[in-house]
Amino acid sequence: MHPILANASKLGMYLLAYLPIGIVLVIGLGHRDAWGTAAAFFLPLTMLYAFIGLSAYYLCLAFPIDSDHPLWRAMPAHMCAAASVGALCVGAAWLWAAVLESLNIGLQPQVFVEQPWVLFVVGAVLFWLAIALHYVMIASSASQRSEQRALESGLLAREAELKALRAQIDPHFLFNSLNSISALTGSDPSAARKMCLLLADFLRDTLRLGATQRISVNEELSVVQRYLAIEQVRLGPRLTVNCTASEPARAGLVPALILQPLVENAVLHGIAHLLDGGTVTINAECRNGALQIRVSNPSDQARPRRKRPGLGLLLVRQRLQSEYGTAGQLHIRDEQHEFVADVSIPFATTEEPSNE
Amino acid sequence: MNEANQLTAIVVDDEAHARALIREYLMQHADIKVLAECSNGFEAVKAAGDLKPDLLFLDIQMPKLDGFEVLDLIGHDAASVIFTTAYDEYALRAFNVHAVDYLLKPFGAERFDEALELARIRIRTRDALPIRELLDTHREGAAIDRVLIRDRSNVHVIPVEQIDYVEAQDDYVSIRAAGRSYLKEQTLGELEVQLAGKGFLRIHRRYILNVSRLAKIELSEKDSRIAILNDKTQLPISRSGYSKLRGLL
DSSP states (O other), X not given: OOTTTTOHHHHHHHHHHHHHHHHHXXXXXXXXXXXXXXXXXXXXXXXXXXXXXXXXXXXXXXXXXXXXXXXXXXXXXXXXXXXXXXXXXXXXXXXXXXXHHHTTSSOOTHHHXXXXXXXXXXXXXXXXXHHHHHHHHHHHXXXXXXXXXXXXXXXXXXXXXXXXXXXXXXXXXXXXXXXXXHHHHHHOHHXXXXXXHHHHHHHHHHHHHHHSSEEEHHHHHHHHHHHHHHHHHHHGGGEEEEEEEOHHHHHSEEETTSSHHHHXXXXXXXXXXXXXXXXXEXXXXXETTEXXXXXXXXXXXXXXXXXXXXXXXXXXXXXXXXXXXXXXXXXXXXXXXXXXXXXXXXXXXXXXXXXX | OOGGGOEEEEEEOSOHHHHHHHHHHHTTOTTEEEEEEESSHHHHHHHHHHHOOSEEEEESSOSSSOHHHHHHHHGGGOOEEEEEESSOHHHHXXXXXXXXXXXXSSOOHHHHHHHHHHHHHHHHTTOOOOHHHHHHHHHTTOOOSEEEEEETTEEEEEEGGGEEEEEEETTEEEEXXXXXXXXXXXXXXXXXXXXXXXXXXXXXXXXXXXXXXXXXXXXXXXXXXXXXXXXXXXXXXXXXXXXXXXXXX
């Protein structure tokens, strides 16, 4: 559907724009003593022409102009169309003149049809104008659409970021930690204070790092270890941590807090379900230009497996994909006794110039 | 405080600090005597069976068996229960639907005392906890992945795919799995609902069959049929059971 026809107020404005054209025709071609005849003849015809002019839209869609389609290729079609429209104008004028005449109300419009070439030329030239205007309209709406798309995708990225942030601070974790602090205040005030400080540091980290793009593996590991230290207070000897990274890997950059959901998953869905607990193992290496980080934990074999990875893991995968394309990957292996998450991204120690 | 008013309690939580906190709050209540502390669901089921406490402080998130599963297993031995949880929207929903009191971690001494007072009233009036309804709301009609069976103080966890068939025996069901039979206090109808969509079919008033164990169907006399399982066990098939089975195969 033509965008002008689809909208009543736009259509009204469009038809109003044709009124001056009709008036120019009345004044230019009418006679001083027969304005009524000229108006009765030209104004309805102009309105009819307004609708014919809309057909230029489809012509413009059929013959788009861009780098692959130069204007001259569309010219023959436009010429033919303009000529047809000119002829149509002459035919319509002739018919309308006959109708007005037959009404016998003293109108003598035959004089206008006696010069068909004038009508033909006016019809054809106006149609070319309509074509030109339609090209402008199509181009501007296309640029508007692409602007809107860019805006939308920006919003989506923002939303994903927010969701990721919210997922990073798991309410279960927060309330359990607060409960540990509350319990420790009675029995071991200094441990309670230590827990408070750990929690404060961790929350500060997540808030500060949410905004920045990339941080070093070293920094990322220290955030994760802070989280694990808090969980160690809560779970006691059931949780142990083994964190290793090669020297070159430590300098590599990762999206901030990318490991956090993996480690949280290892604790909440792994260690916390084992009576005797276990060790969360984190290892970072550089291999063949790739930074590979593995987070693994023992898991309860009797526990029903989840059919799909949880939301936290899906967000990690989504984030890797949007930041690195196919080069950013998360592999998950959910085995009988062990759960393994492997992150692989291109190794880089400096932020690449963004091409956005 | 005389002996008759003394109440016994068990504290169940996988976190030592959380148990210590409840103990600390209980010091203000001379009428409550803590019989045991349990750090997981298995211990809780065993302790509840052995010690028969009046009151249970029960955490929801625990390894192996969560609070609801513990409740499912101790069923009729269930004392009055005070649930504790940090954050679990499903649990909270179930509690709210059935107006069951619970403690949200972290909780203060005042809130704790309030919950304890409510529990005392429930114990005095022998107001039973709506266990079945609570469990149903918590599961939200979802099929189960494993069946929990309590055998004196032991707990067996049987993944549903290991079950061959289930037979009704009065108020119990006998669950046949991995060459053994387990008795559970439950109706066959209840279990049928829980196993829906897991490849099980009620083939007879008294039997639910794991369809993957079926070897063949034979016609016995007087146009009744019997199911022969892979291990040569024979089970009767009712007429409606047969038409359901045919619809499935």
